[in-house]
Amino acid sequence: MEEVISPERPLSTEQSLRERLFPNNEWILLIVLIAECLIFSVTGSNFATSGNAFEITRLAVEIGLLALVMTPIIITGGIDLSVGSMMGLSAVVMGSLWRDGGVSMPVAIAITLFVGLAGGALNAAMITKLKAPPLIVTLGTFSLFRGIAEGLTRGIENYSGFSPTFLSLGQGYVFGFIPTQLFIFVPAIIAVWWWLHRTAFGRSFYAVGFSQEGSRYAGIKVRRRLNFVYCLSGLTAALAAVIYVAHLGQAKSDAGTGYELTAITAVVLGGASIFGGRGTVLGTVLGLFAIVILQNGLRLSGQPAELAGILTGVLLVVTILLDRLSRASVAKPKAASEEEFEVKNWQVGVLSGVIVAAALIVAGSNWLLVRSIKEERGSAAPTAAANTNSPAPGKKSVIAMMPKAKGDPYFISCRKGAEEAAKELGAELLWDGPTDLDPAKQNEVVEAWITRGVDVIAVSVENKEGISTVLRKAKEKGIKVVTWDADAEKDARDFLINQATxxxxxxxxxxxxxxxxxxxxxxxxxxxxxxxxxxxxxxxxxxxxxxxxxxxxxxxxxxxxxxxxxxxxxxxxxxxxxxxxxxxxxxxxxxxxxxxxxxxxxxxxxxxxxxxxxxxxxxxxxxxxxxxxxxxxWNTGDLGFLTVFTANSLANGTFKPGDKSVKAGRLGEIEVVGDEVRLGKPFIFNKENVDQFDF
Amino acid sequence: MNFSRYKREISAAGAFVAILIVLAIVAPSFFSAGNLRDLLINNAPTLLIAVGMTMVILVGEIDISVGSQFAVCSIAAGFLAKTGMPMPVLFLSIFLVGAMMGSLNGVLVGWLRLPSIIVTLAMLVLWRDALRWLTEGAWVQNLPENFQWFGLSQSGGELTIVAITLTIFVAFAWTLRNLVAGRKIYAVGSDAEAARLAGISGPTVVLSVFALMGALTGIAALMNAVRFSEIPGNSGVGLELKAIAAVVVGGAAITGGRGTLVGTLIGVALLGTIGTALTFLGINPFWEKAIQGAIILIALVSDVALGRLEKNGRSNIAGAAA
Structure with missing residues (x-):
C-alpha cells in the first residue's frame, strides 16, 4: 500500500485564503454540510432548532473522540481498528470494578483509563518494536480486546444502576441546555487542534507520515511519536467508553461495536490521506458532522435510516475521487516523471461502460427483487411515511414505533400487523430502529422522535436502563410512551403491550x-x-x-x-x-x-x-x-396490530390508565391488567396448525 | 526444495499441527470422518474468499467489502434460482454479479488510484445498507427443488462443493506460481514501479485481481447457499476480517509481494478449526474471539522473530545461535 506522495502544492509563499483554510479540499465537505442542513430544515420536522443541534453534538461525542485521535494516527500513515473493541473492554472493566470490586467511581474511572492506556501500549509496542503493520496488529487486538471483554463477563454481565452524578456526565445538561459531555469534547477538539497544527511536536507527525525514514534523519524520534499516538488512542477509547456508559446507563461487552469504522470514515471524509502526511482536525470535525447530521436529518424527515449508509458510502468515494482528480491536475504539469496518472481514452470508455452496466444490472436486479418480495408479501404497502410538514395536532395521530432491530424477521412480521392497524385507523406510522446491534442507536432514534414531535412512542426495548432516561424525557414533553415486546423501567412508560413475560x-x-x-x-x-x-x-x-x-x-x-x-x-x-x-x-x-x-x-x-x-x-x-x-x-402480527391500536387510543384519549380493557379492531376487547395490555399466552406451533399462519 | 522460502507457512502449519495433536489426545472423536467432512464443507466458502483475498493482499491492496458482497450475492442467487434458471447458468450469473461488484472496486482502486481500504470501506457500508433497504431483511424462501445441493443428493452436493472449491484452489495456486499472469501479481505487489518499467500494467493487474475477488465471493456465496433450503437476508457479516486474518496467519505480507495460497489454506484451516476445536475440548465459547485475536498477534510475533533470525544469520552467524 505504498505510494509516492507528491508535494502538496507548489512551494510558493503566497497561498490563497481557500488553500490556507482548507488545505485538503475540506470546503467540499462544508458545502455538503450546508446542503444537508438546508435540505433537512425543509424536509425534517424541527431539524433547525437549537435543541436538536445540541442533541446531535451529544450523539457525536463518543465517535467524535475516537475520530479526533484517529486523525494523528492516520496522519502518521497508520490505522487503529481496535478502538471500538477497547471501548467494550473498558466498559466492562469499569462496570466490574465499580460493582463487584467495591471501588469508588473516580478510582474505577482512573483504572479504566489506565487499562485503555495499557491496551494502546500493546498496540504501540507491536507496531514500533516488532515493526508490524498497524492494520494487522490492530486487527488482532480488535478480536483480542472484545474477546477478553466477553470472556470476563461471560457475555452475560450487564452493569447498571450507576449513581445519578455519574450518569449526569452522559445525560445531564449544564445551564439547562448544554449537554455535559460537550465540556469534554470541545476542549478535546481545541487541544488536538492546537497540538497538531500549532506546535512543532504536532507538526512532526506530518513529517513522520510523509516519510518515516526521512524524519528519522531529520532528528525526529519516530518510534516515540508512534508510541505516543497509539497510547493516546487507547486512552481516548477508554474515555469514550466512560462517556458511553454514562450516556446509556449500562456497561456491557458490546459497547462501541463498529465505532472504529465510523471514526475512520469521518477522518477520511475530512480529507486525511490514508497513506499519511495529510489531514486536519477541522476536516475530521466536518466529516464527523456530515455523517451525524445525515443520520439525524434522515430520521427527522422520516426517511429510512439505511439511506444514511448508502449516501455515506457514495460521499466517501466521491470526495476522495474529487480530491484525487484535483491533485492530479495540479501535479501533472509540474513534473512529467511524477507518478503517472494517465487515464487513457479507451480506459475512460470502458470505465463509463462498466459503471453504466453495473448500475443498470444492480438497479434492474434490485427492482426485480423488490417486486418479487413485495408480491410475496401480498403487497403489504410499505409506509416509509415520507411526511412533509409537522403533523396538525388532533387530526391524525403520529405513532412512532421502534423494533430492536429492523432487519430481524421477527420484527418484520410485527411491522405487517402494525401497518395494517395504522391503515385501518388512518394514523401515521413511523417505523424506525437500529439496523445494527448497537444499543446506543435506540436512544438516538427516540431523541430524534422527541425533536420531531410525535404523539406516541412505542418501543421494543433492548437496554432497559439505557433507554428509560430518554423515555422519561419524552413523557415530560407530553408524548405518550408505551413499550411492546420488551419492557423499560415501569415509570418510564404508560403501558406495556405484553405478549409474554x-x-x-x-x-x-x-x-x-x-x-x-x-x-x-x-x-x-x-x-x-x-x-x-x-x-x-x-x-x-x-x-x-x-x-x-x-x-x-x-x-x-x-x-x-x-x-x-x-x-x-x-x-x-x-x-x-x-x-x-x-x-x-x-x-x-x-x-x-x-x-x-x-x-x-x-x-x-x-x-x-x-x-x-x-x-x-x-x-x-x-x-x-x-x-x-x-x-x-405468539402471533407477531397481532402484537404489532395491538400496539398501534393501543397507542392510537392513548393518543385520542379513549384509553387511559385505570381502564380494564382496550378495543383493538379485529382482535376485539383486550384485557388490561394494571399497566399491562395482555395479548395472551405464548402459542405453540406444530405440524397440525402451522399452515394456518403466514408470518 | 528451498524450505527457508516457506518459513512462515511452516510456522503456521506447526501451530495447526500442535492443535491437532492436542485434539488427538484430548478429543479423538474430532477426527471422525463426519466431523472432518463437515469442517471441509463449512470452510469451503471462506477458503474461496481467502483465495481472492490472498491475491488482493499480494498486490498490496485490501478488500473489506467482501462480507457485504457475499450477502448481496447470496440474495441474488436465491432470486435468480426462483426464476427457474438452470444451475450452470445460475453459477455463471452469480460469478458475473460478483465480478461486477469486484470490478467496481477494481476500477476505483486500480485505474483511479484511490486507496483500497477507503473504497472498500465505502462499499462495505453501501452494499450492506442498500441490501437492507431493499429487502428489509426478508429471507428468500420457497426455493425450487433443484437448488439445495444442486438438485443432487446430500452427499452428491457435498462432493460437488468440495470438487469445485478444490479445483478453483488448485487452479489459482498453480497459476500464481507458474503462469505469467500469476507472477505479474507478485511483481506489482513487490515493486509497482519496477513492474511498470518491466512493461506490466499495474492498474490492469489490480483491476483484474479485484474482479476475481468479487467473482470468487460470488461463487463462495453460492457454495454456501446451496447447503440450505432458505437464504437469510443478512449473511456474511464479519467475513472480510475472517478472510484477512486467515491470509495473514498464513504468512502473506500485508504490504504485498509475499505470500502463497498454500499458506492461506493453512490459515483458513487453523482459524476455521479453532471454533470447533473449542467445542470438542469443552472450552467455554466466550473465549473464542480472544483466542482468535491472540493467534493473529502470535503469527505476527513469530513472523518478526523469524525475520530477525534470518537477518542475524546473514550478518552475523554467531549471533543467530543466541
Whole structure:
C-alpha cells in the first residue's frame, strides 16, 4: 500500500485564503454540510432548532473522540481498528470494578483509563518494536480486546444502576441546555487542534507520515511519536467508553461495536490521506458532522435510516475521487516523471461502460427483487411515511414505533400487523430502529422522535436502563410512551403491550422440551449472541424451571449463533458430535432454529428433535418434515396490530390508565391488567396448525 | 526444495499441527470422518474468499467489502434460482454479479488510484445498507427443488462443493506460481514501479485481481447457499476480517509481494478449526474471539522473530545461535 506522495502544492509563499483554510479540499465537505442542513430544515420536522443541534453534538461525542485521535494516527500513515473493541473492554472493566470490586467511581474511572492506556501500549509496542503493520496488529487486538471483554463477563454481565452524578456526565445538561459531555469534547477538539497544527511536536507527525525514514534523519524520534499516538488512542477509547456508559446507563461487552469504522470514515471524509502526511482536525470535525447530521436529518424527515449508509458510502468515494482528480491536475504539469496518472481514452470508455452496466444490472436486479418480495408479501404497502410538514395536532395521530432491530424477521412480521392497524385507523406510522446491534442507536432514534414531535412512542426495548432516561424525557414533553415486546423501567412508560413475560417464555420453552424428551435426558441450547440481554433472561428462567421441575434432565451446553443462521448450523453440527446423547436442541433466536434443523437433517439424526422460539414461515418446511417438533411464539402480527391500536387510543384519549380493557379492531376487547395490555399466552406451533399462519 | 522460502507457512502449519495433536489426545472423536467432512464443507466458502483475498493482499491492496458482497450475492442467487434458471447458468450469473461488484472496486482502486481500504470501506457500508433497504431483511424462501445441493443428493452436493472449491484452489495456486499472469501479481505487489518499467500494467493487474475477488465471493456465496433450503437476508457479516486474518496467519505480507495460497489454506484451516476445536475440548465459547485475536498477534510475533533470525544469520552467524 505504498505510494509516492507528491508535494502538496507548489512551494510558493503566497497561498490563497481557500488553500490556507482548507488545505485538503475540506470546503467540499462544508458545502455538503450546508446542503444537508438546508435540505433537512425543509424536509425534517424541527431539524433547525437549537435543541436538536445540541442533541446531535451529544450523539457525536463518543465517535467524535475516537475520530479526533484517529486523525494523528492516520496522519502518521497508520490505522487503529481496535478502538471500538477497547471501548467494550473498558466498559466492562469499569462496570466490574465499580460493582463487584467495591471501588469508588473516580478510582474505577482512573483504572479504566489506565487499562485503555495499557491496551494502546500493546498496540504501540507491536507496531514500533516488532515493526508490524498497524492494520494487522490492530486487527488482532480488535478480536483480542472484545474477546477478553466477553470472556470476563461471560457475555452475560450487564452493569447498571450507576449513581445519578455519574450518569449526569452522559445525560445531564449544564445551564439547562448544554449537554455535559460537550465540556469534554470541545476542549478535546481545541487541544488536538492546537497540538497538531500549532506546535512543532504536532507538526512532526506530518513529517513522520510523509516519510518515516526521512524524519528519522531529520532528528525526529519516530518510534516515540508512534508510541505516543497509539497510547493516546487507547486512552481516548477508554474515555469514550466512560462517556458511553454514562450516556446509556449500562456497561456491557458490546459497547462501541463498529465505532472504529465510523471514526475512520469521518477522518477520511475530512480529507486525511490514508497513506499519511495529510489531514486536519477541522476536516475530521466536518466529516464527523456530515455523517451525524445525515443520520439525524434522515430520521427527522422520516426517511429510512439505511439511506444514511448508502449516501455515506457514495460521499466517501466521491470526495476522495474529487480530491484525487484535483491533485492530479495540479501535479501533472509540474513534473512529467511524477507518478503517472494517465487515464487513457479507451480506459475512460470502458470505465463509463462498466459503471453504466453495473448500475443498470444492480438497479434492474434490485427492482426485480423488490417486486418479487413485495408480491410475496401480498403487497403489504410499505409506509416509509415520507411526511412533509409537522403533523396538525388532533387530526391524525403520529405513532412512532421502534423494533430492536429492523432487519430481524421477527420484527418484520410485527411491522405487517402494525401497518395494517395504522391503515385501518388512518394514523401515521413511523417505523424506525437500529439496523445494527448497537444499543446506543435506540436512544438516538427516540431523541430524534422527541425533536420531531410525535404523539406516541412505542418501543421494543433492548437496554432497559439505557433507554428509560430518554423515555422519561419524552413523557415530560407530553408524548405518550408505551413499550411492546420488551419492557423499560415501569415509570418510564404508560403501558406495556405484553405478549409474554420472560418467565412465561422460558417456562413454556422448558416445558415443551421436557414434553418432547419425556422428562429425562440431555439437551442443548443455541442462543443469539452471548451478550444478548433477552436471551440471557430466558435462559435464566429455563434453568430455574429445569432445576425445580425436571431433575432428570440436563442442559449440557449453550452455544452462540450471533443471530446468524449459518453459524447456528455449524454450532449444532459440533454439539451433535460432542454430546451424542443430546435428544433436543433448543434454539432461542429466530434465525437459529432453521439452521439447527438443517444441521440435524443433514446429520441424519432422526432421534434428535428441535424446538425453540422462531417464526412459523421460516420453520415450516422443517416442521412438516418432523425435524422441528414445535416452536413457541405468539402471533407477531397481532402484537404489532395491538400496539398501534393501543397507542392510537392513548393518543385520542379513549384509553387511559385505570381502564380494564382496550378495543383493538379485529382482535376485539383486550384485557388490561394494571399497566399491562395482555395479548395472551405464548402459542405453540406444530405440524397440525402451522399452515394456518403466514408470518 | 528451498524450505527457508516457506518459513512462515511452516510456522503456521506447526501451530495447526500442535492443535491437532492436542485434539488427538484430548478429543479423538474430532477426527471422525463426519466431523472432518463437515469442517471441509463449512470452510469451503471462506477458503474461496481467502483465495481472492490472498491475491488482493499480494498486490498490496485490501478488500473489506467482501462480507457485504457475499450477502448481496447470496440474495441474488436465491432470486435468480426462483426464476427457474438452470444451475450452470445460475453459477455463471452469480460469478458475473460478483465480478461486477469486484470490478467496481477494481476500477476505483486500480485505474483511479484511490486507496483500497477507503473504497472498500465505502462499499462495505453501501452494499450492506442498500441490501437492507431493499429487502428489509426478508429471507428468500420457497426455493425450487433443484437448488439445495444442486438438485443432487446430500452427499452428491457435498462432493460437488468440495470438487469445485478444490479445483478453483488448485487452479489459482498453480497459476500464481507458474503462469505469467500469476507472477505479474507478485511483481506489482513487490515493486509497482519496477513492474511498470518491466512493461506490466499495474492498474490492469489490480483491476483484474479485484474482479476475481468479487467473482470468487460470488461463487463462495453460492457454495454456501446451496447447503440450505432458505437464504437469510443478512449473511456474511464479519467475513472480510475472517478472510484477512486467515491470509495473514498464513504468512502473506500485508504490504504485498509475499505470500502463497498454500499458506492461506493453512490459515483458513487453523482459524476455521479453532471454533470447533473449542467445542470438542469443552472450552467455554466466550473465549473464542480472544483466542482468535491472540493467534493473529502470535503469527505476527513469530513472523518478526523469524525475520530477525534470518537477518542475524546473514550478518552475523554467531549471533543467530543466541
Amino acid at each position: 420472560p418467565q412465561g417464555i422460558g417456562e413454556t420453552l422448558m416445558d415443551e422440551t421436557a414434553r418432547i424428551m419425556g422428562g429425562k435426558g440431555e439437551f442443548a441450547i443455541i442462543t443469539a449472541s452471548l451478550s444478548a440481554a433477552n436471551q440471557n433472561e430466558w435462559i435464566k428462567h429455563i434453568k430455574q424451571r429445569l432445576e425445580s421441575k425436571y431433575p432428570e434432565m440436563k442442559l449440557v451446553t449453550i452455544q452462540p449463533s450471533d443471530g446468524d443462521r449459518d453459524r447456528a448450523f455449524q454450532e449444532t453440527q459440533n454439539v451433535l458430535k460432542v454430546y451424542p446423547n443430546v435428544k433436543v436442541v433448543m434454539g432461542i433466536a429466530a434465525p437459529a432454529v432453521p439452521g439447527i434443523a438443517e444441521a440435524v437433517k443433514q446429520a441424519n439424526r432422526s432421534d434428535v428433535k428441535v424446538t425453540g422460539l422462531s417464526l412459523p414461515n421460516m420453520c415450516k418446511p422443517y416442521i412438516k418434515a418432523g425435524i422441528i417438533d414445535s416452536i413457541v411464539l
